[in-house]
Amino acid sequence: MSEVLLTQEVGSLAKPNWRVEAIAGREITREHIHDAANWADRLGLDPIETEDILCQARHYLRTDGALRPQDAIAIKDMAALQAVRLQEKAGLDIIYDGEQDRSEMYQHAISRTNGIEPRGLVRVFDNRSYKKFAVVREPSIDTPWHTSEVERLRKATDRQIKVPITGPYTLGDWSFDEYFEDKRELVLSLARNVIRPNLIALLDQGVDWIQIDEPAAGTKNGETSLIVESFNEATAGLIGKFSMHLCYSDWRRLFPDFKALEDCQQFSIEFANRDSPELGRSAANRPGYEVLKNIHAAAPETSIGLGVVSIHEDILESPELVRDRVLRAVDIVGDPAKVFPSPDCGLRTRSWEVAYEKLARTVEGTNLAKQELGV
């Protein structure tokens, strides 16, 4: 594997309808079974085995009114395996399982945390909402919640993996505080008592690379030092590769203060969303990537997870557009080994059809860039 311009995922993929409906205890239709078998076939998996698993689950759903635990596990595993194969087939170098076991990045983590209570739904985007929780006492955890994902993933792939985990600042920022009355205390407690034990568990499993997702970073003025402090608190003294994913915020608020992040080896950032769809590699052609100059100037040793395809539209970027985005970034960063092309963020809002195409074009465009660079 060439060690420059490695392509990577960022996190989530949509959960297939058959998985969602089955796990919710709703009817598994012929269309669901056909869809699952079709994807299995496309991804080099056994469509007959796929059909068998779903047909068996359907039988017990109909007769008993509920999934048997072993069927639920089989269905979840099948969804994760398909998500892995989808990324492999698209050609990504660094993958995960599409977060198939996670309800959503905030809820999955916070609902497994002690000391919180649900408060209700609030809007996040368009007509979508998320369940927001309140911290009502000192947070803690009983059991780390990503180890089973890694265990399963290890059996499914030999590709390099990167584990995404929701960061303490985002968990704190997206929760109501009914206990600390001081955001710094809240966020640092989450870093210390919730995120750090998860990181330790993953490192103990031999995970090399953990991506701490902080989409809330950059939302509020004057809180950059808290983001830095919480990252450092969570990772202090741990031996492993840590990176941070950021999206849909004002990067100018984060740099240069992010220089104080200790041992953050990559910033994975959404750029394509703000960029022009026109081809070209000049600064004028690539307005969405201009901020990379500031980021690189502030942290020249830190690699960049480079968002090259947008995740909120079905419009498919051409490989040539991806190529130009990658080449522009290489121009700025100066070293192709420090650039990791990826989607802007997790692709969970796109269909698998669109997600696959976006990932494949990420890889194809990166290969075009490699050809031009002769690497």
Add this chain to the structure above:
Amino acid sequence: MSETIVLSAVHGIAPRSDELLKLGADYERGRATQETFTAYLVQEADEWLQVQREAGIAFPENGKLGWQDHLRPLVNVTDGFAPDVDNGTVTRWFEDNRFYRQPIIVDRLQLDLTKFEQDFPPTGENISLLSPRSFSSLCANAFAELPAERNIVQLYGELLFCLEQRGVKRVTFTEYLPAALHGEGLDSIKLLADWSPDIAFAVFAPGGQCDVPYNPTSNIGIGLEGAVLNKIATSPEYRRPAFKGKEIWHQAIDTTNTQNTKSDIEAHLDIIRELAPARLVITHTVDLECLPLVVVKDKVKQLGELAAKVAEKL
């Protein structure tokens, strides 16, 4: 006896109930009909108005429950924005965890009256809208012939005319850019007030800073129903006599968190007496939709109670 009338008001978008959110998701996925969804929306808007009436809110709004964000319903019925707004850049809404698709202005903006009649959501007598300055700041402007704010002002002129036809009597402009309460931003609102003399206007800056020096001369000549101070300044140097006879808005209820934070307004009654506004409007901080509905109902109740209490003490 004080001459100040104490009122309470809400602004922005109210939260939908969990049931309405689920129905909306079902409707988008084709599992529920538009009729079912719309009927529930209307029913919930009525319930929301009732909640406000029972709390004693002076200017109840319908909550804009059908709005997906502060911009889109207007963008959808206007010519001059790039048509593909569904694929626009995803942009964070100021400093919270909400997002919107950034509209791009590509031409002179003009309300499509047919679309407005068909698609613009129902409005009651009172409505809060983004100020022209805030609205334009949230758009990308690819139309070089006209500054974005002036383009939006022209559009708002048409919008206000149509809203007046629908029975709107009062518009509260929410101004997310406090600096816009000076100079051109305020001129835009003054212009709109001149164009729509039968609508009462107010301006409120929910994201604004407190205790900032304020230029009262900007407000003195304005034909608005009231002048605006974002929050009552506690420092004597910021207390301006120009508020006498005007309207002051004060963010007394925190809607960024679930807990009931004790309002500081009762500690400032002397300042209010000194400023002697004609009206003191007690309101909340950010959009109510940042909280779940069950919490919001309680906050609105508190708002009404606080207004009554302050009125009694004044």
